[in-house]
Amino acid sequence: MKDLKLAGLTSEKKTSSIEVNGVTIGGKEIILMGGPCAVESSAQMSQSAETVKKAGGKILRGGVFKPRTSPYSFQGLGREGLNYLVQAAKEQDLLCVTEVIDAQSLDLVVNNVDIIQIGARNMQNFELLKLAGKIDKPIILKRGLSATIEEWLLAAEYILAAGNPQVILCERGIRTFEPSTRNTLDLSAVGVAKEVSHLPVIVDPSHAAGRRDLISSLSKAALAAGADGLLIEMHPNPAEAVSDGPQSLTPEQFVQLAGELGVVANSVDRVYVCAGQRDSDTLESLRAEINNLDQNIIGQLATRMQLVRKIGEQKRLDRVKDSNREKEIMQRLVDLAEELQLPSELVKRIYPLIFEFGVQSQIKTRVAQDRDIEQPFFSAGSK
Ligand SMILES: C=C(O[C@@H]1C=C(C(=O)O)C=C[C@H]1O)C(=O)O
Structure with a gap:
C-alpha cells in the first residue's frame, strides 16, 4: 500500500499503543467500550455506565451528533447529550467517546471527552480529518461503508500527517451484496491492517451485524482475529431506543458477553479483566468466585x-x-x-x-x- 508514511509499520515500529488517562489501547489488555448508539437521557446514560463498569469495560460510548441516513431520523441531543455522557462516565470512573461530524461539533466536544470518533460516513471528510489531526486527543477512525483498507489507512494518514499520532482504527462492517446482516463484518481487515500498519485496531460488531443475536460470536471472533478492543452497542431498554435498538445488547447480555471474553483473549495471548458475572453481588457469590480464582491460580x-x-x-x-x-x-x-x-x-x-x-x-x-x-x-x- 502506498503513501503510508506514518501509518505504515517499520522495522522499528510494528505496533503502537495509545495511552489515554490510564487506559492503554493496543497493549496486552483487550479494551471494551460500550453504550447506546444515541444519548437520550441522563438516566439512560447512568444505567449504561453502570453496566459498562460491571462488565469490566473502560470506555462509555454515546452519540450526541448523529449523522443519520434519513434527515427525519433523530439527529442527537447535542450539548445537552454531551453533558449526560460526560457526567455518567464520571460517576463510574470511565472514559468516554463520542462522534464528531464537523468543525463545530469537534470544537464543542474536544475538551470534554477522552476520545473522539470519526464515523464511517465521514471517513473521507478530509477537512474533518485534518482538523482531527490538530488536536491532542485519540481519534477512533471508523472504516467507511464502502472503503477499501487502503483508503481507510490513507484517511488515518491524513490525521497523522496533520500532527496527531493517536489514531485507533475501527472495523465496523462494509457494504456487500449480502442482505441478511446490515453490513458484512470484514474480520480479515483486522489482520490486513495490522500487517501493514502499526496502529491499534478495534472492532464494532454492532453496526456490522445490525442484529443483536450475532454480537456475542462476532465479538469473540474479532478478538481471535487480533482486535485490540471492542465497541459494542448496549441500551438499558433496547425496545425503546431511539436508534439502533435491534442491534443493541441488553445490559444482561452485555455483562454476560464480557464474562466470556477472558478465555478468548487468553487463547490469543491477550488479557481481558472482568470480575465475572453474578446474579447479585452477595458476600457468598463473591467469595465463591474468589475460591474459584484461587484454585486456578494454584493450578x-x-x-x-x-x-x-x-x-x-x-x-x-x-x-x-x-x-x-x-x-x-x-x-x-x-x-x-x-x-x-x-x-x-x-x-x-x-x-x-x-x-x-x-x-x-x-x-x-x-x-x-x-x-x-x-x-x-x-x-x-x-x-
Ligand atoms: C525456568 C528457568 O530456570 C530458573 C527459573 C526461572 C523461573 O522460575 O521462571 C527462571 C530462570 C531461572 O533462574 C529458566 O532458565 O528458564
Whole structure:
C-alpha cells in the first residue's frame, strides 16, 4: 500500500499503543467500550455506565451528533447529550467517546471527552480529518461503508500527517451484496491492517451485524482475529431506543458477553479483566468466585513448576539460576501489572519466591537425574 508514511509499520515500529488517562489501547489488555448508539437521557446514560463498569469495560460510548441516513431520523441531543455522557462516565470512573461530524461539533466536544470518533460516513471528510489531526486527543477512525483498507489507512494518514499520532482504527462492517446482516463484518481487515500498519485496531460488531443475536460470536471472533478492543452497542431498554435498538445488547447480555471474553483473549495471548458475572453481588457469590480464582491460580502455579522442572532437566547444575531470564520475566510482568492497574509491588514481591522455589526444584531434579545416570554403574555388581 502506498503513501503510508506514518501509518505504515517499520522495522522499528510494528505496533503502537495509545495511552489515554490510564487506559492503554493496543497493549496486552483487550479494551471494551460500550453504550447506546444515541444519548437520550441522563438516566439512560447512568444505567449504561453502570453496566459498562460491571462488565469490566473502560470506555462509555454515546452519540450526541448523529449523522443519520434519513434527515427525519433523530439527529442527537447535542450539548445537552454531551453533558449526560460526560457526567455518567464520571460517576463510574470511565472514559468516554463520542462522534464528531464537523468543525463545530469537534470544537464543542474536544475538551470534554477522552476520545473522539470519526464515523464511517465521514471517513473521507478530509477537512474533518485534518482538523482531527490538530488536536491532542485519540481519534477512533471508523472504516467507511464502502472503503477499501487502503483508503481507510490513507484517511488515518491524513490525521497523522496533520500532527496527531493517536489514531485507533475501527472495523465496523462494509457494504456487500449480502442482505441478511446490515453490513458484512470484514474480520480479515483486522489482520490486513495490522500487517501493514502499526496502529491499534478495534472492532464494532454492532453496526456490522445490525442484529443483536450475532454480537456475542462476532465479538469473540474479532478478538481471535487480533482486535485490540471492542465497541459494542448496549441500551438499558433496547425496545425503546431511539436508534439502533435491534442491534443493541441488553445490559444482561452485555455483562454476560464480557464474562466470556477472558478465555478468548487468553487463547490469543491477550488479557481481558472482568470480575465475572453474578446474579447479585452477595458476600457468598463473591467469595465463591474468589475460591474459584484461587484454585486456578494454584493450578497454574503447579503447571508452571512442572515446566520449570522440565527446563531444569536440560540445564547444567551449575547454570540452574539464570538472573537475566528472571529479570526479563519480571520486567514483562511489572509492565503488565501496570497496564492492568495492579500494584507492581505485588509482582515484585511474589515473583522472587516463585523463582526461588523453581530453582530449588530444578536443583533437586538435576541431582536426582545425575544419581539415576550413575545408578546402573553402581548397581551393576550388586545384582
Ligand atoms: C525456568 C528457568 O530456570 C530458573 C527459573 C526461572 C523461573 O522460575 O521462571 C527462571 C530462570 C531461572 O533462574 C529458566 O532458565 O528458564
